[in-house]
Amino acid sequence: MFEIHCPYCNEKRPEIEFAYAGEAHYVRPTAKEQSEMSDEDWSRYMFIRDNKRGEHAERWWHNAGCNMFFNAIRNTVTDKFVMTYKMGLPPRTDKQIDAARRTDAKEKASS
Amino acid sequence: MSAFRKTGRGRVDASKVINFTFDGKSYQGVQGDTVASALLANGNHLMGRSFKYHRPRGVLGAGWEEPNALIAVDRGKGRVTPNVRATTQEIYEGLKAESQNRSPNLKFDMGAFNNAFSMFFPAGFYNKTFMWPKSFWDKVYEPFIRNMAGLGPAPDADDPDVYASVYGHCETLIIGAGPAGIAAALAAAKNGERIILVDENAQMGGSLLSTPSIEIDGKPAGKWLETSLKALAKAENVTLMTRTTATGYYHDNFVALAERITHHVPNAEIGKVREALHRIRAGKVILAQGGIERPLVFNGNDRPGVMLASAAQTYLGEYGVAVGNEVAVFTSHDSAYQAAFDVADANTRIAAIIDVRGTIRDDLIMGATERGIKVIKSAAITKTFGKLRVKACEVYEPESGNKTKLNCDAILMSGGWTPSLHLWSHSKGGIKWDADLAAYIPDAPNENAVCIGACNGDFGIAAALSAGHKAGGGRKTYKTNETDFGTGLVLSSLPSYLDSSKQKAFVDFQNDVTEKDIKLAVSEGFKSIEHVKRYTTNGMATDQGKTSNLNALEIASKAVGKPIEKVGLTTFRPPYTPTTFGTFTGYRDNELFDPTRKTPIDPWAEANGAAFEPVGHWRRAWYFPKEGEDMHAAVARECKATRDSLGIFDASTLGKIEVVGPDAAKFMNLMYTNPWSKLPVLGCRYGLMCREDGYIYDDGVVGRMAEDRFHVTTTTGGAPRVYRHMEDYLQTEFPELDVWLTSTTEQWAVIAINGPNARKLIEPFVEGIDLSADSFPHMTLREGKICGVPTRLFRVSFTGELGFEINVPAHYGRMVWETLFEEGQKYDICPYGTETMHVLRAEKGFIIVGQDTDGTVTAHDAGMSWAVSKKKRDFVGKRSLARPDLVAEGRKQLIGLLTEDSKEVLEEGAQIVEDPNQPIPMDMLGHVTSSYWSESLGRSIAMAVVRDGFNRMGETLNIPMPDKVIKAKVVKPVFYDPKGERLNVV
Numbered sequence A: 001m002f003e004i005h006c007p008y009c010n011e012k013r014p015e016i017e018f019a020y021a022g023e024a025h026y027v028r029p030t031a032k033e034q035s036e037m038s039d040e041d042w043s044r045y046m047f048i049r050d051n052k053r054g055e056h057a058e059r060w061w062h063n064a065g066c067n068m069f070f071n072a073i074r075n076t077v078t079d080k081f082v083m084t085y086k087m088g089l090p091p092r093t094d095k096q097i098d099a100a101r102r103t104d105a106k107e108k109a110s111s
Numbered sequence B: 001m002s003a004f005r006k007t008g009r010g011r012v013d014a015s016k017v018i019n020f021t022f023d024g025k026s027y028q029g030v031q032g033d034t035v036a037s038a039l040l041a042n043g044n045h046l047m048g049r050s051f052k053y054h055r056p057r058g059v060l061g062a063g064w065e066e067p068n069a070l071i072a073v074d075r076g077k078g079r080v081t082p083n084v085r086a087t088t089q090e091i092y093e094g095l096k097a098e099s100q101n102r103s104p105n106l107k108f109d110m111g112a113f114n115n116a117f118s119m120f121f122p123a124g125f126y127n128k129t130f131m132w133p134k135s136f137w138d139k140v141y142e143p144f145i146r147n148m149a150g151l152g153p154a155p156d157a158d159d160p161d162v163y164a165s166v167y168g169h170c171e172t173l174i175i176g177a178g179p180a181g182i183a184a185a186l187a188a189a190k191n192g193e194r195i196i197l198v199d200e201n202a203q204m205g206g207s208l209l210s211t212p213s214i215e216i217d218g219k220p221a222g223k224w225l226e227t228s229l230k231a232l233a234k235a236e237n238v239t240l241m242t243r244t245t246a247t248g249y250y251h252d253n254f255v256a257l258a259e260r261i262t263h264h265v266p267n268a269e270i271g272k273v274r275e276a277l278h279r280i281r282a283g284k285v286i287l288a289q290g291g292i293e294r295p296l297v298f299n300g301n302d303r304p305g306v307m308l309a310s311a312a313q314t315y316l317g318e319y320g321v322a323v324g325n326e327v328a329v330f331t332s333h334d335s336a337y338q339a340a341f342d343v344a345d346a347n348t349r350i351a352a353i354i355d356v357r358g359t360i361r362d363d364l365i366m367g368a369t370e371r372g373i374k375v376i377k378s379a380a381i382t383k384t385f386g387k388l389r390v391k392a393c394e395v396y397e398p399e400s401g402n403k404t405k406l407n408c409d410a411i412l413m414s415g416g417w418t419p420s421l422h423l424w425s426h427s428k429g430g431i432k433w434d435a436d437l438a439a440y441i442p443d444a445p446n447e448n449a450v451c452i453g454a455c456n457g458d459f460g461i462a463a464a465l466s467a468g469h470k471a472g473g474g475r476k477t478y479k480t481n482e483t484d485f486g487t488g489l490v491l492s493s494l495p496s497y498l499d500s501s502k503q504k505a506f507v508d509f510q511n512d513v514t515e516k517d518i519k520l521a522v523s524e525g526f527k528s529i530e531h532v533k534r535y536t537t538n539g540m541a542t543d544q545g546k547t548s549n550l551n552a553l554e555i556a557s558k559a560v561g562k563p564i565e566k567v568g569l570t571t572f573r574p575p576y577t578p579t580t581f582g583t584f585t586g587y588r589d590n591e592l593f594d595p596t597r598k599t600p601i602d603p604w605a606e607a608n609g610a611a612f613e614p615v616g617h618w619r620r621a622w623y624f625p626k627e628g629e630d631m632h633a634a635v636a637r638e639c640k641a642t643r644d645s646l647g648i649f650d651a652s653t654l655g656k657i658e659v660v661g662p663d664a665a666k667f668m669n670l671m672y673t674n675p676w677s678k679l680p681v682l683g684c685r686y687g688l689m690c691r692e693d694g695y696i697y698d699d700g701v702v703g704r705m706a707e708d709r710f711h712v713t714t715t716t717g718g719a720p721r722v723y724r725h726m727e728d729y730l731q732t733e734f735p736e737l738d739v740w741l742t743s744t745t746e747q748w749a750v751i752a753i754n755g756p757n758a759r760k761l762i763e764p765f766v767e768g769i770d771l772s773a774d775s776f777p778h779m780t781l782r783e784g785k786i787c788g789v790p791t792r793l794f795r796v797s798f799t800g801e802l803g804f805e806i807n808v809p810a811h812y813g814r815m816v817w818e819t820l821f822e823e824g825q826k827y828d829i830c831p832y833g834t835e836t837m838h839v840l841r842a843e844k845g846f847i848i849v850g851q852d853t854d855g856t857v858t859a860h861d862a863g864m865s866w867a868v869s870k871k872k873r874d875f876v877g878k879r880s881l882a883r884p885d886l887v888a889e890g891r892k893q894l895i896g897l898l899t900e901d902s903k904e905v906l907e908e909g910a911q912i913v914e915d916p917n918q919p920i921p922m923d924m925l926g927h928v929t930s931s932y933w934s935e936s937l938g939r940s941i942a943m944a945v946v947r948d949g950f951n952r953m954g955e956t957l958n959i960p961m962p963d964k965v966i967k968a969k970v971v972k973p974v975f976y977d978p979k980g981e982r983l984n985v986v
Ligand SMILES: [Zn+2]
Pocket: A006, A007, A008, A009, A010, A062, A065, A066, A067, A068
């Protein structure tokens, strides 16, 4: 069972308080965009996901806690969370993910 | 004192005699014995029969790795535990143990005919034999397999015992209290942080318990152990747990510990906790699980009396039991010499040490010579003799071709050691092949964890102690007087003059897998070790291959012609050892297994004889049978009473969400297909919700309490997912909207009053609301008081009759219900349940989301295009509703069905076809979604989704059933009062 850092509670909490909510950073097109979108593009938005092997951006919901949705980078091979961040922030860059990985390793080494 | 108990040896208390039975026969053991050690003390090696061939089996090990000696412990009705290892079950006064896999008894087993026909049971036997014909499954194959595959019978009565569930936290969790674990705890205890040290056995100490001659820093091992454990017990920051197995290692250092509290206690009281599951979150995990000795794979290696060398050492050192009078030792590893010396020093004759290797360390040869033990180098055992116990073996020396028969009543074998990587593997820690050890050892960790001692490949007591101290943050180096633990040779194919097809050389003792089976699997094309495992079932028994995995891997790698490290290791999965269901269940048993939600009116329904049905987590009154009524009769009466006069229904389970804020209407416009902006305050509207894919997700009546406040209702089962759906969109897609959502399902009790007398009933109790039809029309709501308490009173109807839904704060629900029920006697008020509600709504053609829709039905398919706004620029699902598939011709659409025979009630789920005489598989048009007997109409009615249904009005379709074909006419799905006049009763 994971320990997940909720970026709103700013605290690590057990996985049972959370629910997974799918891949992150698929932004719903505006009404205008939707009306101009081809059926193919709309289907891609609706149904196609990267399902990446490795560091994966995903949504989690702290439903038995603060009730907030947030984003996370989690490695689908090791199952490890690299970082979590608030909803609405842009996708994390490789640089940001690297930095988070280093901070995490440092914390582990000092514990 | 039995013949095999050695006075002055072991840690048992020989003065405390304990009586127990094994297969009905009485035995005596002493305080501290296990079932296995006590039986061995009585000279009894035969403890089980094997799984497939029912071969007689003795005890192989002395601990949790034991594959053979499985017993059932019988503590009375509902308290029989099968598949307990005799090597780990402590004896207590009155213990009843039974052997398994045998009929009628252990010494004479009918099933052993399998053994004689073992050529019929090769690898892949199950896959090959029980394949064809299909008709053989029920009557031949399955009973055969069930009969033969006896790993103990499942209990046949409820378990009356109590199981506990506990959470725990610590900075350091140490698993395994052998020398490594204890030294780690001693060092770690100094910094004051919380430490938990667990061991699966009754006593802490691991190998120190059976090696009394060892001295640690000049002190006898026993003394060192006692002092160390005392110090740890005194430290306030250290928790010591014995009889506790770490069964699984999960993400982020979450470890499950199964503690056996009363397994060793006579007459354990019912009602006291038997086992506890501790869920521990640790900062750091130190794994000191030790290693497991490997058997040698030779012909006849499963005869009772053949066992691991280290096990004999444990029986002697810990329990004071000699495993025989004359013992042969067969080894490819140095460590067996020390075992042989310990046994010899306790005055047991060593027939010989037979070593596969040609070169042996001088000090070992010297030790043997001192004790007068003959060492036969470059030799192997090629046969064993004896029926239920070994009485001799054949020693073969390949260089000379000599074969010698050697008398012995036990054979101690050692094929080297396997570090226990089970929990390390659960944690996804990396592993690497160590050629010197011929074993996998830990590589890079995946969690904050470390392996120390034998499970890290560091064998020997001094090495374990020093590694432990270091892992605990210390720097002490320990010194002992032990002989060098040494090295060995891993050889799965031992020298023999017999063709391997003629040998019975067992690899997996519990699942009866031989060397031959593994070679056969490879020759049949199974190259991956995971496939070999599944095909041969090697390592798939309850011991998870603790003694067999490495030998199987070695044999397979040779057969495949690839180095071991290229063949890989099968994955270890939790639990580490078999764990009872009770442990996992803990307190979540019976009524706590899956909690039942009850409405405030539920006790009234129960007192008034309601039959209940589960709806999601709720239990709801299903119908209220009167004396002698079945469901059909009760529902017919309830329907009639409601339509004729007055019905009362508990609708409290409806999901309710309060949507509040300046942008509430905007938000509602996005979440529902209907338009909301123009709904006046105190107006109600039926709301239809889609997912983004355009399919119906939920529905319910919504009331507008104020410009900025909506009282939303959802289906009973849909409340949690609708709330989540709304929160998700509000937080992530429409965060600019100023809206708050609050789940209010349990804040309101809801009483639905339906029937021509509904208004008359409530009138005397309502304050502040004009109930007249003109000022309180259908699909509006009012706030006021009823029975003196505040209410949100909705004038709505799910039955087609004049109806009100009375929302009152939950704790007033029962009072209002009882008051109205009493007054309602004037009108023959009838309480009704969910079944009648379903019939009444179906008569009106109202859908139930999840019954008449299944996640592939759009509003248009359901005949509800009227609920979808054409003007709104956006709502969830809008774009998908324009997808080609969703606007295509020939979609399944919701229609009504009237059977030709009006008495015939269709089965829900029945398939519908055009031509019932077409060949199978038929072209199926759709299926029946709702079907009832309608008392009001005096005939059956049904709803169905049918391909192109709207264009089939008036057509007759066919519903083929096993015994007949039912004909039904397609109609509009409104059967009763299609003009809706009954709503307007004055
Ligand atoms: Zn939170």
